[in-house]
Structures are given as C-alpha cells and as structure tokens.
Amino acid sequence: MSEPAKPVKIALFGPGTVGTQVVRLLTENRGDLEQRVGAPIEIAGIYVRDTSAPRDAVIDPALLTSDAHALIDDADLVVELIGGIEPARSFMLESIGAGAAVVTANKALLAAHGPELFEAADAANVDLYFEAAVAGAIPIIRPVRESLAGDHVKRILGIVNGTTNYVLDQMTTNALDYDVAVKQAQDLGYAEADPTADVEGHDAAAKAAILASLAFHQRVHLDDVYCEGITAITADDVAAAAEAGHVIKLLAIVERTAQGVTAKVHPALVPLEHPLAGVHGAFNAVFVEAEAAGELMFYGQGAGGTPTASAVLGDIVSAARHIAQGGRGPRESHYADLPVLPIEASNSRFQLRMIVHDEPGVLAGIASTLAQRGVSIEAVRQKAASADTGLATIVISTHRAPEADVAKVLDALRASDAVTEIRSVLRIEGE
DSSP states (O other): OOOOOOOEEEEEEOOSHHHHHHHHHHHHTHHHHHHHHTSOEEEEEEEOSOTTSOOOTTSOGGGEESOHHHHHHTOSEEEEOOOSSTTHHHHHHHHHHTTOEEEEOOHHHHHHHHHHHHHHHHHHTOOEEOGGGSSTTSOOHHIIIIITTTSOEEEEEEEOOHHHHHHHHHHHHSOOOHHHHHHHHHHTTSSOSSOHHHHTSHHHHHHHHHHHHHHHTSOOOGGGSEEOOSTTOOHHHHHHHHHTTEEEEEEEEEEEOSSOEEEEEEEEEEETTSGGGGOOTTEEEEEEEETTTEEEEEEEEOOSHHHHHHHHHHHHHHHHHHHHHOOOOOOOOOOOOOOBOOGGGOEEEEEEEEEEEOOTTHHHHHHHHHHHTTOOEEEEEEEOOOTTTOEEEEEEEEOSEEHHHHHHHHHHHHTOSSEEEEEEEEEEOOO
C-alpha cells in the first residue's frame, strides 16, 4: 500500500484584501483543492509585521508570525502578497533560495526585478507563478506564456487598470468632471487615497512590461515603457471623442514590428465598434493579436479581493501539484534579441484638436504644416467660429505616422500665429 502523500506547506506573506480572501478560499475549498493537487495542503503560517493588529475573522491568530525567516524555512510554497519592492524582493529571493516555490501578484516587483527572480527560480529549479500580477481574475499570463507559446504574438492592447477605466467611463456615461469621477472611485474603493500610481499610468506600465516580456520572449524593463496617464483628460476631450464616434480608454499597448518592440501606456481614442470600447466600470480587458490565432479577447474583473484571489489560487494549485507530484512550470523565455524602441520610433494615428483664428488660408496652412513633415491627414472637422472671439475649433485625424514626425508638427503648430491653442493630442487605436 502506498504511503500517504506528504502535505504541501503554504506560507502567506501579506494578509490584506487579497491575502485574506486567499486564506478564506484555501480554508473553505480545501477538500477540492487537495484533490486537484494530489496531496494534503496546509497553511504553515501567515507573516505580518504586527501580530496584535486586528484582522478579519477568517485569519486564525495562531497562524500569525512576525518571523519571516522561520516561516520560509518551514514552507514548501510561499505566497507573496505584500506588494512593493522591499521587503517583498528579499523574501522572494530567500524563499527561492530555500527551495520553495513562489506565487506572487506583485507586478511592480516583476516589472523592475523580474530577470533576477526568474534566474534565481531557474537556478533553484522551483516554480515562480504570477497570474494575478496582470488584470486580476482574468487569465492572461497563462494564455500568453503557454497557450500561445507556438504562435507569434504581434500586438496586445489592454485595459489593465480598473481605477482609470472607472474614471473615464464615468466621465463618458455620466458626464462627470475628472476630479468628481476620481473622488467617486475613491469612495467606492476602486482608487486609493493617493491615486497617483493608477491615474498617472504607473500601474498599467508595470503590467505592460510583463506582457511585453512574455509575448515577445524579450526582457522589457519598466523603464522601457512610455507612460502617460489620464490627469490631462477633460470633459471637453470626452465630448469631442463621442462626437467622432470614439471613447477614451487608458491602454497598455505592446507591439512587435520589424524594427523591434514597443511598450507604451497612454489614453487613446477607441472606436465604438471595437470590443475594448464596451468595457465599463472597473472591469479590465486584454485584446491579443496573434499571427495564427488571430484576434483574442480576455475580459473580466481586474481587481478586488476575491477575483484576484481566484488567480492566486490557480497558481497555488499548479505550484503545489508540481511539489506533490513532480514537474516544473514554464521557465522564463527571453531568447529574442530585439531592440526595445523609444516612443519616438512608434507609429500611431492621432487626433489633434486646436483653436484657430477663423480666417481664409488657416486650414490650408495647417495642412501644409503636416504635409511638410510627412504626416498625412485622414479627416478634418471644423466647428463654427464664435462671433465674439473669431476663433474656431479644428479637429484633425491623421493616418499612422511616426511619433517623432507628429512631435515636429506640434512644435510648428504651437509656433504658428494662426493657432491660438492646441487643446488636446490623443492617439487613435483599434482601427
């Protein structure tokens, strides 16, 4: 008769919103999870800095410890949900060095120190899983890393930050001003008291770096990602987008071209008929364009304790199964040696919205300014001039053009006597 399987001991670091739900799901679904793992599972302990602080009732006080090193020594699998760079990085490296598999949701750490962690995991022959690091409950890491491993991913466009999508959606559907929409997101718990990481695009940029690294088998660092947030978006921008049949979304975009790889985060005009235009509230969606598979869409809840915990649990089961039954998850794939291009080398379509003097020859002069710098106009819309000011609004949509050329156009327009103000410059994606 075979001996009973040895329990897989799980250590949890960080019982916050997500960590608490991980503990709850591990406890409530233990029987099913053990069947999927093929061995008993047990929570060896939960690391906290202050064991006396109040916790959710689902957290057994007897499991709490402030001795991270002893907990790591006793664990087969470490779940890191602390966030940030330190001490999370040190705990993960120590865990890997001790021979424990690691599951994390820490996109900032992976974007900044992913290669170091992957190399350590390879050297120790242990798993490093991170499904919850991008888009919460949406399964996107596994499809890109495993399901599409035999394909060539050309481009990924993603709404990967629920806070900014909620803010922009409220500005679009309820005509709220930016500040009001942000306050509402904070009241509902979608945005932190300091929403900078979200609204300035930093959170999405970390996720873009991870997606680009996986999709293109190329190490893409957080510093390689061009980042532009939504703080400059106004109600006028949203209204102008609607008039042109678009909505504004903050997109993470990674692309492979013949010249190299680009990774960027910025607000973009998305046509109403594109699937990403219909992503409302705090939901996330990732649109993948692959050579053989074609267009794929992944949609769901991108944040929240229970949805994110679902992604963490999936990783826990995979890693625990390998511990119990043998095997190893996918290793880092970074064989490609493609240059990571700056934003100036990227091609985009643009919408330029400007205030001009309503005089003969002004539009011709603007068109000439674009043509001289190699930027082709696709469409022009002009609003009637104000009788009081003699000023009109011109909205120009361009064909795809190098960012560097459009930057030269903008410099020339700002220097022009005919243009009094450039109200907005937005890229157009999804057409």
